[in-house]
Amino acid sequence: MSALADTAPRRAGMPGWLAPALMLLPAMLLVVGVVLVPLALTALLSFHSFSSSTGISAGYALENWAEIAGDPYYAEMFLRTFRIAGVVTLACCLIGAPEAYIIHRMRAPWKGIFLVVTLGPLLISVVARTLGWALLFGGRNGVVNKALMDLGILSQPIPFMFTEGGVMVALTHVMVPFMVLSVWAVLQRLDPRAENAAASLGASQFTVLTRIVLPQVMPGILSGAIIVFALSASAFATPAIIGGRRLKVAATLAYDEFLNTLNWPLGAAVALLLLVAIAAIVIGCNALVERHYSKVFQ
Amino acid sequence: MLARSSTSGIAPMTDPAPAFLALDGLSKRYADHVAVDALTLGVAQGEFISLLGPSGCGKTTTLQMIAGFTEPSGGAIRLEGRDLVAVKPARRGLGIVFQSYALFPHMTAAENVAFGLEMQRVPKAERARRVTDALALVGLSALAERYPRRMSGGQQQRVALARALVIQPRILLLDEPLSNLDAKLREEMQIELRQIQRRIGTTTILVTHDQHEAMALSDRIVVMNAGKVEQIGRPQDVYERPATPFVASFLGKTNVFEALVERGADGAAAVLGTVRCPCPPHLAGAGHVLLTVRPEKIAFADEGLACRIVSRVFQGTYWLFIGETPAGVATIVCQNDGAAQPGEGESVHLTWRADDAALRPLSGAGA
Ligand SMILES: Nc1ncnc2c1ncn2[C@@H]1O[C@H](COP(=O)(O)OP(=O)(O)O)[C@@H](O)[C@H]1O
Ligand SMILES: [Mg+2]
Numbered sequence: 001m002s003a004l005a006d007t008a009p010r011r012a013g014m015p016g017w018l019a020p021a022l023m024l025l026p027a028m029l030l031v032v033g034v035v036l037v038p039l040a041l042t043a044l045l046s047f048h049s050f051s052s053s054t055g056i057s058a059g060y061a062l063e064n065w066a067e068i069a070g071d072p073y074y075a076e077m078f079l080r081t082f083r084i085a086g087v088v089t090l091a092c093c094l095i096g097a098p099e100a101y102i103i104h105r106m107r108a109p110w111k112g113i114f115l116v117v118t119l120g121p122l123l124i125s126v127v128a129r130t131l132g133w134a135l136l137f138g139g140r141n142g143v144v145n146k147a148l149m150d151l152g153i154l155s156q157p158i159p160f161m162f163t164e165g166g167v168m169v170a171l172t173h174v175m176v177p178f179m180v181l182s183v184w185a186v187l188q189r190l191d192p193r194a195e196n197a198a199a200s201l202g203a204s205q206f207t208v209l210t211r212i213v214l215p216q217v218m219p220g221i222l223s224g225a226i227i228v229f230a231l232s233a234s235a236f237a238t239p240a241i242i243g244g245r246r247l248k249v250a251a252t253l254a255y256d257e258f259l260n261t262l263n264w265p266l267g268a269a270v271a272l273l274l275l276v277a278i279a280a281i282v283i284g285c286n287a288l289v290e291r292h293y294s295k296v297f298q
Numbered sequence: 299m300l301a302r303s304s305t306s307g308i309a310p311m312t313d314p315a316p317a318f319l320a321l322d323g324l325s326k327r328y329a330d331h332v333a334v335d336a337l338t339l340g341v342a343q344g345e346f347i348s349l350l351g352p353s354g355c356g357k358t359t360t361l362q363m364i365a366g367f368t369e370p371s372g373g374a375i376r377l378e379g380r381d382l383v384a385v386k387p388a389r390r391g392l393g394i395v396f397q398s399y400a401l402f403p404h405m406t407a408a409e410n411v412a413f414g415l416e417m418q419r420v421p422k423a424e425r426a427r428r429v430t431d432a433l434a435l436v437g438l439s440a441l442a443e444r445y446p447r448r449m450s451g452g453q454q455q456r457v458a459l460a461r462a463l464v465i466q467p468r469i470l471l472l473d474e475p476l477s478n479l480d481a482k483l484r485e486e487m488q489i490e491l492r493q494i495q496r497r498i499g500t501t502t503i504l505v506t507h508d509q510h511e512a513m514a515l516s517d518r519i520v521v522m523n524a525g526k527v528e529q530i531g532r533p534q535d536v537y538e539r540p541a542t543p544f545v546a547s548f549l550g551k552t553n554v555f556e557a558l559v560e561r562g563a564d565g566a567a568a569v570l571g572t573v574r575c576p577c578p579p580h581l582a583g584a585g586h587v588l589l590t591v592r593p594e595k596i597a598f599a600d601e602g603l604a605c606r607i608v609s610r611v612f613q614g615t616y617w618l619f620i621g622e623t624p625a626g627v628a629t630i631v632c633q634n635d636g637a638a639q640p641g642e643g644e645s646v647h648l649t650w651r652a653d654d655a656a657l658r659p660l661s662g663a664g665a
Pocket of ligand 1: 328329332333351352353354355356357358359360
């Protein structure tokens with residue numbers, strides 16, 4: 001009883017910042033413990049040197065960073081990573097934005113059905129979805145390849161596994177729902193009467209799309225593009241399954257350094273560089289987008 | 299209401315001029331109900347017409363059919379004698395102001411107004427001049443470079459109006475364009491709208507559920523109810539000579555008294571106290587009739603219908619009285635002309651001119 005009675009006045013006397021700070025504490029501890037500390041350790045790790053005979057040395061050196069900067073192999077890895085992410089982003093814009101608009105314009109039962117069909121795959125593991133592609137196109141035993149070759153249409157399997165194109169196709173398939181979601185959110189806020197108004201002013205259907213709908217949907221496409229780009233550049237499962245160890249990207253390279261070569265410092269440097277590069281690109285694009293649209297949509 | 303009390307008496311209720319825009323038995327049926335039921339209307343060139351009715355009576359549907367965004371289930375729309383239904387909305391050349399304004403949010407006021415001219419491929423120099431003129435017309439020259447989100451409702455509404463006017467539409471369609479404004483701004487915009495329409499002479503169809511707005515602005519009013527036309531006429535005719543009980547009750551307050559029909563030397567008359575109103579022949583046989591009279595047509599007198607004042611409310615320019623009479627509750631409106639007014643609880647007599655009262659049979663809607 002008395003303990004309860006004591007609590008109230010003491011709480012009223014607390015400084016104003018204490019209550020929110022206390023409420024944030026568990027989440028803060030989680031972020032610090034699970035994100036910031038490992039990140040800092042990874043950063044430190046990248047400055048150790050490594051040899052296959054003696055393992056990780058105690059001293060600090062720029063050896064790994066010098067290797068990444070000097071060896072064109074790493075430049076190629078990063079170039080490939082961002083090339084794949086860029087193409088996947090573009091493909092998602094070209095597929096996802098019209099897809100969202102078409103579903104948006106559908107009538108009652110179909111609208112819901114197609115939205116579920118589009119977004120449903122998000123409920124399925126990326127691994128499962130990517131393995132689907134491997135089942136269809138994986139070498140001579142892939143279902144599609146086998147069928148086409150048995151029918152005599154092809155003599156060789158479609159080059160899909162271990163190719164950049166294959167990774168791009170599978171990644172696009174995985175990422176399109178994010179673009180649809182992002183564009184969908186903007187479409188919900190669109191006033192359909194603005195399209196009618198444009199038509200009444202003499203605009204053709206095509207003009208309505210390009211001059212009225214597209215500019216208004218653009219912020220959704222851009223934020224979707226940023227999401228898709230970041231997720232594609234850091235994607236692991238899909239490049240690992242389709243690209244394997246023959247066609248590496250930055251994420252699978254870091255993984256290999258950690259678990260196969262056991263060169264943790266080099267893997268840490270690759271992972272850190274990937275993180276910094278993605279963060280720089282995303283933050284830069286976001287700032288550009290914000291500056292361009294702030295005057296219109298505020 | 300604006301000053302338009304010049305002509306009294308009854309005007310013909312048929313369309314005066316050959317129709318510029320003709321709606322012929324226009325209907326719209328949805329799965330389970332009829333939104334617009336065989337609407338027939340002729341609009342003369344340069345005329346300002348209002349579609350007036352309660353929410354859900356089919357006004358917007360009618361306007362959207364004229365604009366081409368809703369397909370009619372039946373009937374015809376003709377503009378200058380040519381069928382309009384087959385024409386695409388983009389080719390109808392109508393100016394539309396939507397209830398929500400429907401401005402393009404990613405374009406400035408000037409870009410919004412210029413859009414229609416761009417579609418018409420008007421050369422750049424002329425386009426700039428016409429946009430400037432249109433914005434000046436609605437008093438928004440200073441806000442040309444502003445985006446819609448940064449404008450008040452009234453300013454957005456005026457941009458929408460300028461956008462519709464600048465293409466010099468053959469007909470201007472306005473869907474409750476003032477309903478989102480506060481009272482003062484709405485009154486200003488009504489006057490502005492009427493002046494603009496007078497100056498440019500564009501044939502205009504206004505949709506509204508506000509009887510004051512319809513009466514203030516229109517040459518003629520189309521009163522609608524549940525998809526059907528109740529009455530078409532000039533504002534004063536619709537107000538003074540409502541064709542149906544619905545029109546009488548929808549346009550302003552009205553008193554409904556049950557009156558006894560008496561046969562006298564001067565023929566049959568509806569009698570309330572000592573007030574006698576001549577009965578038309580088809581009602582002469584009835585025992586009782588319903589008599590309707592507007593509150594402002596009732597005057598206090600030494601004799602007439604006995605009435606005890608129950609409440610008295612001062613409204614600024616007029617007094618509003620509620621009274622009890624043997625025939626039912628009476629609402630009376632008196633100009634505040636400085637004369638002494640009866641107080642609450644006082645007993646008075648009410649009278650009115652026979653011309654100001656309308657008679658109807660007791661049962662059913664006598665339209
Ligand atoms: N797309 C539609 N489907 C079914 N009913 C509709 C549709 N649009 C309007 N209605 C119905 O038609 C009637 C008239 O609507 P509307 O013309 O918008 O009325 P108003 O503009 O006079 O308020 C209403 O009962 C409304 O519910
Ligand atoms: Mg409406």
